[in-house]
Amino acid sequence: MYQPDAIDWQIIEYIQEGLPLVHRPYAPLATQLGLSETHLTSRIANLHHTGIIKRFGIVIHHRRLGYQANGMVVWDVPDEQLIDTAQHFTQFVHVTLCYQRSRHLPQWPYNLFTMIHGLNRQHVIAHVAALNEACGSFPHEILFSQQCFKQCGAHYVNPIKTEVKPCDRQ
Amino acid sequence: MPVPSLTALQQRLLDRFQHRLPLSPTPYADMAKRLDVDEAQLIDALDDLQNKHIISRIGPVFKPHRIGTSTLAALSVPSQDLAATAAFISTLPEVNHNYAREHLFNLWFVLTATDEAHLRAVIATIETTTGLPVMSLPMLREFHIDLGFQLNHMR
Structure with missing residues (x-):
């Protein structure tokens, strides 16, 4: 590679x-x-x-374009149903990210993470309810964002020449 | 917060160029040609989008874990300390997204590093500085979604 x-x-x-x-x-x-x-x-x-860059273009701040509610929805899906469920989730237009992550037991039982954007909080709640109903009901929580402190692209520190630059120039 | 309005040109820019910027020494001139406008007009439109913080940058989105490694991390911060802790986390160059969320785990951020050792060192620094345990939730699998918001569908 x-x-x-x-x-x-x-x-x-x-x-x-x-x-x-x-x-x-x-x-x-x-x-x-x-x-x-x-x-x-x-x-x-x-x-x-070579797949190092996924896309190269205009990167938007979604919160400024009307999608003001951003809910990270976390699901506890049985491992054997995980792939089917995730693939089902990705068919929905309001799902903008879908990742499997490690559980962190006992305090964190959730293994599937989705990001749901909506015009407001009620829209997000409605999208999540529809998703839950359509894809099989699983224990889940919605973590609404309250405040964004920092949002920028993944920032790599050059391992060959270590020189740290501030990430957020705003 | 009012929804910022976009000009027709800005809408076309977002529809056309979230995935693939022309890869030439003069990308804005090439984009302008494709949209049949002047380069100066196009640069003004992009500059306006940046000033209004509608776009964060014109550049790359890296594939997670292709070079380096990353994790989603969370802290459960006493509410009176949240602002100060969040400010500290944001100063770290390894942090990209840093959000307060409504949960017992109320501060969530993504850490990106060039290797696992570097990632562990950053987590150790955060734990020492804040006195709080970091819950690290590395990604195991990404399910593909066609990124770049589909403006027309979501409106």
């Missing part, structure tokens, strides 16, 4: 902060590395092609 080399890491560090809104957004990095901008974009294409 392809692993990023030292130049890839420099590119990852640069692009994870977001591209500047200028005519040639890669020019500063190209100058710094002594490489052409085309070389940099072909490396980004390779990072995408």
Whole structure:
């Protein structure tokens, strides 16, 4: 499996902060590395092609686009029903993330995590009720978000050249 | 909080370019050409979306665990300490999302590190600094969803 080399890491560090809104957004990095901008974009294409980058584009803050209620819904699904249930969940348009995670017994029995967005709290509750009914009833809880302290992309610290940059530039 | 309104151009930008930015030295000029507008107009539209915090950035979303590792972590923080603890957690470069949620476990955040040892060290730092045990819930499997909000369907 392809692993990023030292130049890839420099590119990852640069692009994870977001591209500047200028005519040639890669020019500063190209100058710094002594490489052409085309070389940099072909490396980004390779990072995408090899699955390191899942998507490369405009990343939106969903809370500002009207989906003001964000409920993390956690489910305790018997292990043998987990995959079928998860695949069923992903068919619903209001489910925006679906992960299996470790249980943490005794205080945390939940093994399937979904993120449900809705225009308001009541919508989220209704979506969850519909989901529960459609997919088989399982013990679950909705954890509504109260306050977002920080939201940015996964931020990698270059292991080859350790230089820590602040993640949130807002 | 009012729903910010989008211009027609901004709507088209979000519909077209959440997944794949043109990979060229001049991506905004290429996007402008495809949408039949000026590059300056397009940059203004994106700048406005950023200033209103509708978009967080133009850049990559990394596949979880492909390089490095991550976990969803939670703390049960006494309510009077929540703001200070959340502020401390947000200062860590390994933290990306950090949310207060309505639950006994009231602070939730994602930790991303280049390897397991680094992740364990960050968790140990948090436990020492806050005096609270971190509940770490690593992802075992991701079920695919076509990311990028489907604006037309969800409205």
